[in-house]
Amino acid sequence: MLPIMIDVKDKQVTIIGGGKVALRKLSVFLEQGANITIISPEVVDEIRALHEEERIVWIKREVLPDDVNEAFIVIAATNKRSVNEQVKKYSDRNQLLCVVDDGDCGNMQMVSFTQKGTFTIAVSTGGASPFLAKKLTSQLSQPFDDSFIEKLAIISSKRKEIKASDLPEWEKRKLLRELSYKLEVIENE
Numbered sequence: 001m002l003p004i005m006i007d008v009k010d011k012q013v014t015i016i017g018g019g020k021v022a023l024r025k026l027s028v029f030l031e032q033g034a035n036i037t038i039i040s041p042e043v044v045d046e047i048r049a050l051h052e053e054e055r056i057v058w059i060k061r062e063v064l065p066d067d068v069n070e071a072f073i074v075i076a077a078t079n080k081r082s083v084n085e086q087v088k089k090y091s092d093r094n095q096l097l098c099v100v101d102d103g104d105c106g107n108m109q110m111v112s113f114t115q116k117g118t119f120t121i122a123v124s125t126g127g128a129s130p131f132l133a134k135k136l137t138s139q140l141s142q143p144f145d146d147s148f149i150e151k152l153a154i155i156s157s158k159r160k161e162i163k164a165s166d167l168p169e170w171e172k173r174k175l176l177r178e179l180s181y182k183l184e185v186i187e188n189e
């Protein structure tokens with residue numbers, strides 16, 4: 001599977017099931033500004049509360065074939081293998097589908113990640129050990145503190161300046177490459 005960054009703001013994310021796992025997936029998409037619909041006869045208290053605050057939509061019933069039609073991303077998160085399998089049949093092959101009880105059943109898997117500013121560390125074990133993915137993300141994030149994120153922001157604005165300048169292309173390329181080595185210099189500026 002290909003690791004990519006996707007802007008899910010205002011995209012429709014439809015999650016079938018309303019248990020603990022649905023809640024964890026939901027939280028990530030909510031934070032990223034997606035439109036979320038939960039379809040499930042029962043939900044955990046946190047999902048009920050989000051629905052009452054009108055931050056998500058909860059449809060209180062079992063899944064039906066047309067429920068996923070408008071979704072950009074579909075997440076089959078019930079505790080029933082046969083229902084999750086059914087959700088796959090309802091989904092179009094051009095939709096992104098994550099099946100939480102069988103990572104190879106869909107065409108998308110969630111990754112463990114931390115994100116600060118424009119900087120992201122993401123780890124996938126491809127279903128081998130989600131817990132290990134979580135642990136490694138935490139370990140790998142350790143060296144990158146707030147000062148690193150600030151330096152990255154400075155590099156970003158310098159990069160925009162270089163790209164917008166009238167310098168010859170070869171010189172732009174040289175300067176852009178040099179920028180990536182300049183963390184120390186920025187620190188001392």
Ligand SMILES: C[C@@]1(CC(=O)O)C2=NC(=C\c3[nH]c(c(CCC(=O)O)c3CC(=O)O)Cc3[nH]c(c(CC(=O)O)c3CCC(=O)O)/C=C3\N/C(=C\2)[C@@H](CCC(=O)O)[C@]3(C)CC(=O)O)/[C@H]1CCC(=O)O
Binds near residue numbers: 104134
């Ligand atoms: C990374 C993370 C992202 C997220 O959920 O957003 C994520 N799972 C997380 C946590 C976690 N999941 C599980 C535990 C219990 C300990 C353990 O089993 O390890 C813990 C640990 C915990 O809860 O602390 C159990 C589990 N997970 C899956 C199955 C089914 C199966 O594999 O059969 C079962 C067994 C169910 C059972 O008990 O039967 C399946 C998937 N879980 C994935 C993602 C995808 C593969 C990612 C990868 O391998 O890298 C995949 C394939 C599909 C998907 O869900 O996209 C998130 C960490 C978030 C963070 O970083 O904070």
Ligand SMILES: NC(=O)c1ccc[n+]([C@@H]2O[C@H](COP(=O)([O-])OP(=O)(O)OC[C@H]3O[C@@H](n4cnc5c(N)ncnc54)[C@H](O)[C@@H]3O)[C@@H](O)[C@H]2O)c1
Binds near residue numbers: 061062063099
């Ligand atoms: N991918 C992961 O990260 C991960 C982690 C742990 C567990 N799991 C797997 O995920 C599954 C769900 O775990 P959970 O703890 O959220 O379970 P849960 O029992 O807390 O929740 C299951 C939800 O599915 C809903 N549901 C059942 N039948 C439905 C139907 N026909 N239509 C719509 N909704 C329906 C229930 O109402 C309930 O809200 C488990 O089977 C487990 O194997 C995945």
